Amino acid sequence: MSTTTIAARSSTLTIGLCFIVALLEGMDIQSAGIVGPSLAAHFSLSSSALGLVFSASIMGLLPGALVGGWLADKVGRKSVLIAAVTMFGIFSLATAIAWNYESLLAARFLTGLGLGAAMPNLIALCSEAVEQRLHGTAVSMMYCGMPLGGALAAVIGLTGTEETWKTVFYVGGVGPLLIVPLLYWWLPESSAFRAQKNTGAAQARADWRGLFQHDTAKSTVLLWVGFFFTLMVLFILQNWLPTLLRGLGFNRIEATTVQIVLNVGGALGALILGRLLDRWNVALLVVLMYCGILVALGGLGLSTHLTAMVIAGFTAGFFSIGGQLVLYALVPRFYPTAIRGTGVGAAVAVGRLGSMSGPLLAGQMLAAGSGAATVLMAATPGVLVAAVSVLFLLNGRRQVQQGTSLTE
Template identity: 55%
Template sequence: MIETTAHDSRRVATTIALCFLVALMEGLDLQAAGIAAQGIAAAFDLSKLQMGWIFSAGILGLLPGAFVGGWMADRIGRKRVLMGSVALFGVFSLGTALASDLESLVVARVLTGVGLGAALPNLIALTSEVAGPRLRGSAVSMMYCGVPLGAALAACIGIAGFNGDWRLVFYVGGIVPLLIVPLLAFYLPESSQFHQRSANEAPRISVWHGLFREGSAIATLLLWVSYFFTLMVVYILINWLPSLLVGQGFSPSQAGWVMLALQLGAAIGTLMLGALLDRLPAWAMAALIYLGILGSLAALGLSSEFGSMVAAGFVAGMFATGGQGVLYALAPLFYRTEVRATGVGSAVAVGRLGAMSGPLVAGQMLALGTGTAGVLLASAPGIVIAALAMFCLSARRKVAQPV
C-alpha cells in the first residue's frame, strides 16, 4: 500500500511538473507578439492595422485548436495530442522569427495559436484526472500558474530591453517547447482514467450528446457564459492596459512594470484561489473572485499614482486571471471521462471568442471617447453576468458526479 501511494505521488508530481513547463511556454508565446510588436512593425514597415492582423491571427488560431484538441484527446489520448500541440506551437513560433513578409507572419501566428489552443484542454484534463476530486482545484491551479509566469517572463524580456532583436522571444518560445516534447514522450504518464475507459471499450459518445445530454446542457451553457465574459475582461487588460496607462500619462516603462505586477498577481492568485477552491463552496469563490475583479477594475480606472496603479494591477491579476484558473479547475467536474477534454476544450474555445471580442469592444469605446475609466467600468456588466453564471454552476456542482 505504501509503494502504491508513493508511486501515485510521483505520478501526480511528474504530471503537474511537466504540464507546468508547457503552461510556462504557452504563457510566453501568448505574450510574445505584444512584446515584439515594435520590432515587428519596424522590421516589416507595418501599419497599426496590419499589426492588428498579427495580434488577431494568434487569437483566431486558439479557437479551432481548443475545440479540436479536446475532441481528439478524447479519442486518441491526452498525451499524444499534447505532444503534437507543443511541437506545433514550437515549430511555428520559430516560423514567426523566420517569416519574410506579412502573409507568412500571419500564417505562422495562426498555426502557433492552433497549437497553443489545443494544448490547454489537455493540460487541464491530464492534471485534473491525475489529481482526483480531492486535490483537483489545487493541482490545476499549480499547473495553470505557469501561464501568467510565462507571460511575466516575456514582460521581463521587454523591460530588460532584450527585444532589441524582436526575434529573440520567438526563438525562446520555439526552441524550448521542442526540447520539452521528448520529456513528455518519456516521462509524462497518460491519464489513468483514459486508459481505464479504453480498456473497458466504452462506446463513443458524440460531441452533441456529451455536451448537451445526460444533464450536461445547463452546465455547458453556464461554463460558456462564465468563460466568455471572464476572458473578455482578461484580454482587455492584457491587450489594452499598457496603451491605456500611457494615455493616462504613465511612461512605457511604468506601464511595463504594471503589466509585470498584473502577471505576478495572476500567478499568486491562481495558486491562492485554487487552494481555496478545495476548501470553500463554489458560491463563496464566485463572490470573492468577481467582487475582487470589480474592485480592481475601478482602481485601475481611477488611480493616478504609479504606486497605486502597480498595486491595482497586481490585484487585477490575482482575481481576473486567477478567477480564470478557477474556471479551468471547475470545468472537468461536469463531464464524464470520455468527453472531459471535449467539454473543457469547447469552453476554452468559447472563452477565446470573449478574448477576441473584448479588445475590439474596448477599441470601439476608446474611439467614441469614453476614456480609460469608461472602458474599465463598462466591463462591470459582463463581470456581473459571469458571476451569476458561476453562482448557478455552484448549485450544479452539488449534483454533478462525473466519472
Template identity: 55%
Template sequence: MRDSSSSSSKPVLTIGLCFLVALLEGLDLQATGIAAPHMAKAFALTPAMLGWVFSAGLLGLLPGAFIGGWLADRLGRKNILIVAVLLFGGFSLGTALADSYATLLVARLMTGLGLGAALPILIALASEAAPEQLRSTAVSITYCGVPLGGAIASIIGMAPLGEDWRVVFYVGGIAPIVIALVLVVWLKESQAFRAQTGEKIAGQGMLAQLFGPGHASRTLLLWVACFFTLTVLYMLLNWLPSLLIGQGFSRPQAGMVQILFNLGGAAGSFLTGRMMDKGHARRAVFIAYIGMLAALAGLGLSTSFAFMLVAGFVAGYCAIGGQLVLYALAPTLYSTQVRATGVGASVAIGRLGSMAGPLAAGQILAAGTGVGGLLLAASPGLVVAAVAARALLARRNRQPQ
C-alpha cells in the same frame, strides 16, 4: 516500497510537466502584447491592424481548443499534447521570422492553434492525475504557469529590445520544442484515459453527455462565464502595456505593472484552487469578480504609479483567479470519456471572448474613447460572467455528476 514510491511520484511528475507547458503557453500568449509597440513600428501597424494581430493568434485558439480536446479523448492526452507543443513552438519561431503583415497574421494564427489545443489537455491531465480532494489545487498549480510565463515575457519586454523585439518569440519557440522532447520521455499517459480505452462513445453519446438532461444547463452556463471572463482577461493581457504607455507611464513602469499583474495571477490561481478544494467556491467567485470590477476602475482612473502597481496585482489575481474557478470546475462536470472534449469546448467558447476582447479594444481605442471608456465597456460582461458562475455552482451542487 519501490512500486508505491513510483506510483505516488507520478501525479507530481505529471502536474510538474503540465506546469512547464503552461509556463511556455503563458509566455507566448503575452509575447505579442510585450512586442506590440516595437512590432507596430516595424510593420507600420495602426491600432486596428494591431488588434487583428492579437486576434489572429486568439482565433487559432478557438478551433485548437475544441479539436485538441476531441482528439485527446480518442488518441490519448500525451500524444496530442506533444503535437500541440511542437505546433505552437514552431510557429512562434515563424512569428520571429515574419517579414510582412500577412505572414505575421498567419504565424500568429497557427501558433494559436497549437496553444489552443494544449490548454484543455493540460487541465484534463492535471485533474485526472490528482486525488479527488486535490483536483482544483492540481489544476491551479498547472494554470499558475500561464501568468508566471507571462511574467517572464514581461521581464524580457523590459529590456531595451528595439529591433530585437523578435527575441521573445525565439525564446517562445525554441523552449517548447525542447520541452516536447522531455514530454516524449517523461510524461505518462493518463490512467483514467487508459482505463476507458476500448469504450469509445459515438458522437450522439458525446452530445448527450454535454447537452443531455442534467448537463445542458451546466454546459451553457460554463460557456457564458468563460466567454465574458476571457473577453476581459485577454483584453488586459494584450493591451495593458500599450494602455499604460498611452496614459503617460514609461516602458519600465508599464513592464513593472505587467509583471505584478502576472504575479497576482499566479497567486490568484493557486489560492483560488485551494479555496475551492476546501469548499469555498462561492467565496472564490465573489472575490474574483468583485475584485475585477474594482481593479478595472483602478487601472482606468489612477494617475499614481504606486496605486497602478496595486491595481495591476489585484487585476491579475482576480482575472486569472476567476478563470481558474471555471477551469477547475470544467473537468468535474464530465466523465472521462468526454472530459477533454467538454473542457476543450468550454475553452473554445471562451476563446471567442478572448478574440473579441483585443479586437474590440482596438476598435474602441481607434474611435478615441480613451482608456477609461474602454475599461468601463468591459464591466457589464463581468457582471454576466459572475452571475453565470454562481448559477453554475448552484446547479453542480444540486445535480448528480
C-alpha cells in the same frame, strides 16, 4: 514500492511537466501584447490592425481547443499535447521571421492552433492525475505557470529595446521544442483515459452529443457564458494593458513593470484561489473573485501614479487570472471521463471567442478615440454576466450532487 508511492510520483511528474508547458504557453500568449508598441512601429500598424494581430492567435485558439479536446478523448491526452507543443513552438519562431503583415497574421493564427490544443489536455491530465478533492490544487499548480510565463515574457521585453522585439518569440519557440522530448519520455498518460479506453460503452459516448445530454446541457451553456466573458476581460488586460498604459503617459519600462506585476499577482491568485477551491465555499469564492475583478478594472482606469497602478495591476492579475483558473478547475467536475477532454476543449474554445472579441473591441474603441478608462470600464457588464452564470452553474451542481455524480 507501494502503489500509493508510484501514483504520487506519477501525479507529481504530470503536474511538473504540465507546469513547464503552461509556462511556455503563457509566455507565448502574452508575447505579442508585451511587444505590441514595437510590432506596431515595425510593421506600421494602426490600433485596429494591431488588435487584429492580437486576435489572430486567439482565432487559432478556438478551433485548436475544440479539436485538441476532442482528439484527447479519442487518441489520448499525451500524444495530442506533444503535437500541440511542437506546433506552437514552430510558429512562435515563424512570428520572429515574419516579413509582412500577412505573414505575421498567419504565424500568429497557426501558433494559436497549437496553444489552443494544449490547454484542454493540460487541464485533463492534471485533474485526472489526482483524486477529485484535489482537482483545484492540481490544476492551480499547473496553471500558475501561465502568468509566470507572461511575466517572463515581460522581463525579456524589458531587458531588450524597441528594436529587439523578436527575442521574446525566439525564446518562446525554442523552449517548447526543447521540452517535447521530455514529454515523450517522461509524461505518463492519464490513468483515467487508459481505463475508459478499454471500455467500449464509454468510448461510444465520447462525442459532442455528450455535452448536451439531459444531465450536462445546462452546465455546458452556463460554463460557456462564464468562460466567454471572463476571458474577454482577461485578454483585454493581457494584450492591451502595456499599450493602454503608454497612452496614459507611462513610459515603456513603467508599463512593462505593471504587466510583470499583473502576472505575478496572477500566479499567486492561481495558487491561492485554486487551493481555496478545494477547501472553501465555492460560491463565496466566485463572488470574491468577480468583485475583485471589478475593483481592479476601476483601479487601472482611474490610477494616475505608478504606485497606484502597480497595486491595481497586481489586484487585476490576482483575481482575473486566478479567477480563470477557478473556471478551468471547475470544468472537469461537470463531465465524465469519456467526454472530459471534449467538454474542457469546448468550454475553452467558447472562452476564446471572448478572448478574441476583447482585444478587437478594445482596438476599435481606441481607434475611435476612447481613452484607457473607457476601454476598461466597458468590460464591467461582461464581468457581472460571468459572475451570475457561474453562480447559477454552482447551484445546478448542488442539484446534480443529489443524484448520480458526473465525474465518475
